[in-house]
Structure formats: structure tokens, C-alpha cells
Amino acid sequence: MTDARFQPSPLSDPLGEVLHMLRLTGTLYCRAEMTAPWGIVMPDLIDSMMFVIVTAGHGWLAMDGEEPVMIAQGSMVLLPHGASYRLLSAPDAAAEPLFDIPVEKVSDRYEIMRHGGGGAITRATAGVVQFDSVAAKRLVSLLPPVLRIDAWDGDAGDWLQSTLSLIAREASAMRPGGETVMTRLADILVIQAIRAWLDTAREANLGWLAALRDRQLGRALALMHRRPEQDWTVAELAREAGMSRSAFSARFTELVGQPAMQYLAQWRLHLARAQLLESSDSVGVVAGRAGYQSEAAFGRAFKQFFGKPPGAVRRLTT
Secondary structure, eight states, rough: OOOGGGGOOSOHHHHHHHHHTTTEEEEEEEEEEEEEEEEEEEETTTTTTEEEEEEOEEEEEEEETSSSSEEEEOEEEEETTOOOOOSSSSOOOEEGGGGGOOOEESSEEEEEEEEESSSSSSEEEEEEEEEEEEEEEEEEESOOOOOETTOOOOTTTHHHHHHHHHHHHHHHOOOOOOOHHHHHHHHHHHHHHHHHHHOOOOOGSSSSHHHSSSSHHHHHHHHHHHTTTTTHHHHHHHHHHHHOOOHHHHHHHHHHHSOOOHHHHHHHHHHHHHHHHHHHOOHHHHHHTOSSOHHHHHHHHHHHSSSSOHHHHHTTTO
């Protein structure tokens, strides 16, 4: 018998569950000490998210086609899609490619950079993170190109300032365990920055995000996310949502942009692809987890959606 204490409640917040899935992986952190004039060109990093937190002084963020924006002390910028940018001491400062600048490697996940011409100092903590959840990646895909959390931006000020203070303290002291503390704190900052956007942005109340917030549709989405292998039908999902079949179908398609069964089928395939890339489980085992009764049916659906068979995806990792 399954212990109910370890089962997520169907009444819990589905959007909160997606945020809970934001498990950061492939994390690299850099503590930078830069003296004016200085400039760094950050490369495109596919399927990654980058952030910069200025702990002393200030810098300028420049992206192609956009006006440079100043990052004041105690502020943070988050670039959810890994797009190239320039971090500068002044809008017109020259910049060097990141990988041309020497660093002191503290560990596999943490390094220190000292760079610049000897003038006014700016200190920053920068990071690159990835997510290992299909739900997290869908959420990240909906974020704008740049998220800014200003030092004294209303309610964000308290949690941002307190967390930045802890990061600055650890960065300056580098006591035993400091690397672990800094990386965990920076992880929290990323999640908090996304939460702040979800609380304030108009776009966060549209489409898939609106469906997650919807009391009835959110319940159905949470069930599909938790138990994708279950043989769901529209009638069963509508019943779980407390709606008629027709009302559920129309509302789901309106908000999510596709019918519920199509969403579920694509969700299963994305989960399966992630498992093929990240595990050594057989195609048959992955197919079963994705709710397919046969490996052949799974293979046909996978190839139709992704343009290649499951085995081709698996071979990419070998």
C-alpha cells in the first residue's frame, strides 16, 4: 500500500510544482574583480541561463540591437536564453572574449577572474546554469530575453539585498565550505528572480502559465505532469478538474494553445527524449514510462515528432 504522506496533493499549486522542478545542473560560478576600463564578451551558451550580480561598483550590460543598461551595486540581471552579451565598465569600453581572459580555477564549478586597467573596481558574481526538467525548460522558454532585479525594487529589495550580502561575505572571506554556500545562494537568486517576474509580468498571466494558475486546469496539468504514463482520457481529466468534458476541452485549448491529448502526447515525448539523453535505460523501458504499450508505437510517434528514431537520439550520447 502506498503511503499517502509521500504523494503530492492534487490541490497543491501547479505553478509552484513547476518552480520546484527548477533543479539547476551544469552550474559554473565565477567571482570577478574588474578594474576600469574593462569589458568582457560572453558567448552564446545554448540551453543555458546566465546571470550577473554586482556586489560592488557598477557595470553596463550591452546586447546587440539594444541600448546598454547599467547594473548598479546590489542588482542582478538574468539572461534566461543564454544569448551573447557584453559586460562593460562603460558603454563605450572595449571588450575581450571571455575565454581569452585568464582565471584562477578554484574547483570544477568555481573560478576567480581578475581583469582590467587598474582603475575603479567592480566586483560581481556571475553564473551559468541549466535545468534538467521538461517543465522547467518550458517555463524558461517563456521568459523575456533579460530579467532585471534592481537593488531597491520594491519587495524584491529585502530578499535580494540579504542574499547578496551573504554572497559578498562568502566571496570576500572564502572560508571552508564557502564555494558550496555561494553556489546554493546563487541558485536561490535565480529562482527568486523568476518568481519576481511571475508575480509582476503581464505575460505571466497568459497561455500555459495562465493554465497552471487556473484552479481547475492547473489541477489537470499537475496530474499529467506527475503521472504521464497513466492512460488519461479527456473525460477523466475533465472529471479531475471538476468540469464538463466540453468545457474542459474548450478552456484547455484556449489557454494552452493545443488540445489536452496533444499536449499530453508531446509532454510524454519530451520526457522520453530527456531520459534517452540522460540515462542508459533501454528504449523499451523509456517507452513504458512515457505511457506507450509497445516500443514500436513509441518509435513511430517519436520519429514523427522529432524527425529521428529514439535510437538516433541515444547514439548522440555514446
